[in-house]
Each structure stands twice: as structure tokens, then as C-alpha cells.
Amino acid sequence: xxxxxxxxxxxxxxxxxxxxxxxxxxxxxxxxxxxxxxxxxxxxxxxxxxxxxxxxxxxxxxxxxxxxxxxxxxxxxxxxxxxxxxxxxxxxxxxxxxxxxxxxxxxxxxxxxxxxxxxxxxxxxxxxxxxxxxxxxxxxxxxxxx
Amino acid sequence: xxxxxxxxxxxxxxxxxxxxxxxxxxxxxxxxxxxxxxxxxxxxxxxxxxxxxxxxxxxxxxxxxxxxxxxxxxxxxxxxxxxxxxxxxxxxxxxxxxxxxxxxxxxxxxxxxxxxxxxxxxxxxxxxxxxxxxxxxxxxxxxxxx
DNA sequence: CGCTAGTTGCAAACGATTTGCAATTGCATT
DNA sequence: AATGCAATTGCAAATCGTTTGCAACTAGCG
Ligand SMILES: [Mn+2]
Ligand SMILES: [Mn+2]
Ligand SMILES: [Zn+2]
Ligand SMILES: [Zn+2]
Numbered sequence: 001x002x003x004x005x006x007x008x009x010x011x012x013x014x015x016x017x018x019x020x021x022x023x024x025x026x027x028x029x030x031x032x033x034x035x036x037x038x039x040x041x042x043x044x045x046x047x048x049x050x051x052x053x054x055x056x057x058x059x060x061x062x063x064x065x066x067x068x069x070x071x072x073x074x075x076x077x078x079x080x081x082x083x084x085x086x087x088x089x090x091x092x093x094x095x096x097x098x099x100x101x102x103x104x105x106x107x108x109x110x111x112x113x114x115x116x117x118x119x120x121x122x123x124x125x126x127x128x129x130x131x132x133x134x135x136x137x138x139x140x141x142x143x144x145x146x
Numbered sequence: 147x148x149x150x151x152x153x154x155x156x157x158x159x160x161x162x163x164x165x166x167x168x169x170x171x172x173x174x175x176x177x178x179x180x181x182x183x184x185x186x187x188x189x190x191x192x193x194x195x196x197x198x199x200x201x202x203x204x205x206x207x208x209x210x211x212x213x214x215x216x217x218x219x220x221x222x223x224x225x226x227x228x229x230x231x232x233x234x235x236x237x238x239x240x241x242x243x244x245x246x247x248x249x250x251x252x253x254x255x256x257x258x259x260x261x262x263x264x265x266x267x268x269x270x271x272x273x274x275x276x277x278x279x280x281x282x283x284x285x286x287x288x289x290x291x292x
Numbered sequence: 293c294g295c296t297a298g299t300t301g302c303a304a305a306c307g308a309t310t311t312g313c314a315a316t317t318g319c320a321t322t
Numbered sequence: 323a324a325t326g327c328a329a330t331t332g333c334a335a336a337t338c339g340t341t342t343g344c345a346a347c348t349a350g351c352g
Binding site for chain 2: 097120121
């Protein structure tokens with residue numbers, strides 16, 4: 001769930017295997033993604049990349065994100081409001097809880113919910129290809145226990 | 147769940163109560179929404195409105211949707227890919243299953259999932275304000291039984 | 293080291309939505 | 323019914339995030 005620094009998949013190998021050239025901009029972006037623990041958007045990735053190599057363009061960031069998404073190396077999220085955010089696909093599947101006040105993104109997973117989704121789809125005659133479960137909420141005040 | 151023609155809330159009354167002027171464009175858009183069974187986007191609403199009153203503009207459709215959303219009369223959905231889609235808020239809460247091949251939107255509801263969401267948020271110290279659950283899938287082939 | 297297809301930066305195009313503004317209109321008031 | 327003014331409108335231009343055309347560049351093979 002993105003919390004293990006040791007989880008740094010070898011994207012370069014994977015890319016070469018797919019017949020894709022491993023260029024300087026891509027190497028920089030790949031390194032950034034591998035080192036990232038959060039869910040940065042294209043502009044944030046672009047800024048982090050710029051600080052390493054001034055010549056990298058935002059277009060290349062977008063193109064690289066699309067490339068990686070296509071090969072399943074990253075996931076793209078479109079949370080309410082803002083621009084698309086990305087994260088490595090290497091970890092286990094999880095969904096997100098977004099703190100409406102701070103914008104913080106918290107990851108969670110529920111096997112039970114995943115099962116129920118499959119069950120619902122099946123009953124409707126469908127097979128789920130992917131899904132999106134996002135909870136938007138705010139921190140419970142200390143006094144809110146009940 | 148939008149399937150009952152008799153469910154046509156009196157938006158006009160609600161609007162007046164909120165100190166909002168009930169203009170001709172708004173009346174037309176309101177009527178369209180009340181009669182709508184699906185999840186049209188702004189352009190579709192605009193076209194339906196145009197066929198009733200040529201002078202209505204797309205801007206006004208957008209402004210009206212925002213107004214109605216603000217007063218809780220409609221819900222705005224941002225399904226993958228396309229533009230925002232709208233639906234009356236009058237019915238009971240439900241989530242959506244999108245057919246990836248046809249674009250069809252199927253509504254469903256699971257009390258169990260809703261409960262689990264609350265439980266998860268609570269455990270994380272959060273209170274859910276709203277959520278988004280979308281299943282993207284394709285029809286199961288007739289032979290796919292198992 | 294040269295070749296060529298893949299890749300880049302840049303600027304311009306894009307699609308959806310929002311906004312500034314001057315003209316129009318709802319509607320409360322005479 | 324006429325008045326007045328703020329709310330609302332249509333239009334065009336602006337905005338935001340993202341994509342794309344293109345000429346210049348470069349990875350990677352020979
Ligand atoms: Mn995540
Ligand atoms: Mn619906
Ligand atoms: Zn999930
Ligand atoms: Zn729900």
C-alpha cells in the first residue's frame with residue numbers, strides 16, 4: 001500500500017521488455033514515481049522532475065504517465081475537483097478516503113466490499129473490469145463518539 | 147431510482163423558497179430534468195432545451211445545473227472519460243454500474259456496502275460526507291456461467 | 293560512427309466548463 | 323399598468339487540464 005520503501009519495481013526492465021526506449025526524461029520520471037509515497041498530479045511530478053532536469057517538459061510527463069498507465073505500471077485517479085493523480089500500481093489493490101478539509105488521501109481496503117461488488121455485478125449480468133470507490137469525509141471531532 | 151413517472155418534485159416551489167427567480171430558461175430546464183429518466187450531460191440537456199426554446203444558451207444550462215446542484219436538487223456524476231452527467235436528487239441513494247461497451251448506466255444499491263463504508267471511515271477516524279462507487283464492466287457472455 | 297525510428301520540447305489545439313459584460317427580464321413596489 | 327433595480331441572460335472570451343502536430347533530437351542497433 002505504498003508504505004514500503006523496499007517496494008521499488010524495476011520499471012526500466014519492464015519498459016525495455018515492451019520495446020520502449022528508456023530515455024533520460026523517462027528515467028527521471030520513473031525514479032520519481034518509484035520514490036513517491038503519495039498521489040501526485042502531473043504538475044507535481046513535472047516540478048519534481050524539473051528540479052532534477054530543467055529540460056523536461058510537462059508534455060513528456062503527461063506522455064509518460066499515459067505510457068505507464070497503458071502498460072499497467074501506474075494507476076490514474078480522478079478525485080473530485082482537482083486534476084488526475086497518479087500512483088504506482090505495484091502495491092495491492094485499495095480504495096481511497098479523501099479528507100475534504102486537508103485534501104489528504106488515505107488508503108483502505110475491504111475484501112467484503114470487493115466481494116459484494118462482484119456479487120452485485122454478477123446479479124446484474126455483468127463482469128467488473130474495474131471500479132472506483134472513493135469516500136469523501138472529514139475527521140470526526142473528539143467529542144463525536146457515540 | 148428514477149423509474150417512477152409520478153416522482154416529479156416541485157422544483158419551482160423549492161426555488162422560489164430559496165429566493166431564486168423562476169425564469170423561462172429555468173422553467174424549461176426544470177421540466178426537462180423532471181421528465182428525464184436517464185443521466186444526461188449538459189450538452190444533451192442543452193439540446194433538449196433548445197428544441198423547446200431556441201434562445202436558451204449552454205451557459206445557462208451550466209449555470210442552472212450548478213444552482214440546482216447547490217440546492218441539492220440534482221446530483222452531478224463524473225464518470226470516467228466523458229463530461230459530467232446529471233440526475234434528479236429526488237430518488238433514493240444509489241450507485242452506478244457503467245457498461246463499458248454500450249455506455250449504459252445501471253443503478254444499484256447495497257445497504258451492506260453503505261454500512262461497510264461507514265464502518266471503514268469510522269475506524270479511520272472519519273465521517274463520510276459523500277462517496278462515489280462506480281463499477282465499470284461488461285455484460286457476461288451467456289456461456290460464462292460458473 | 294552512422295542510420296532510423298522513437299522521443300522530445302514547444303506552441304497551438306482541445307473539450308468541458310466558467311466568467312465578464314452589456315442587454316434583458318422577473319418581480320416587488322408604486 | 324408603469325417604474326426601478328437587482329437577478330439573470332446570451333455571447334464571446336477566458337480558464338483548466340490535457341493532448342497533439344511538428345521539426346529537432348537521440349537511443350540503440352549495426
Ligand atoms: Mn493509492
Ligand atoms: Mn443514477
Ligand atoms: Zn476496491
Ligand atoms: Zn452508495
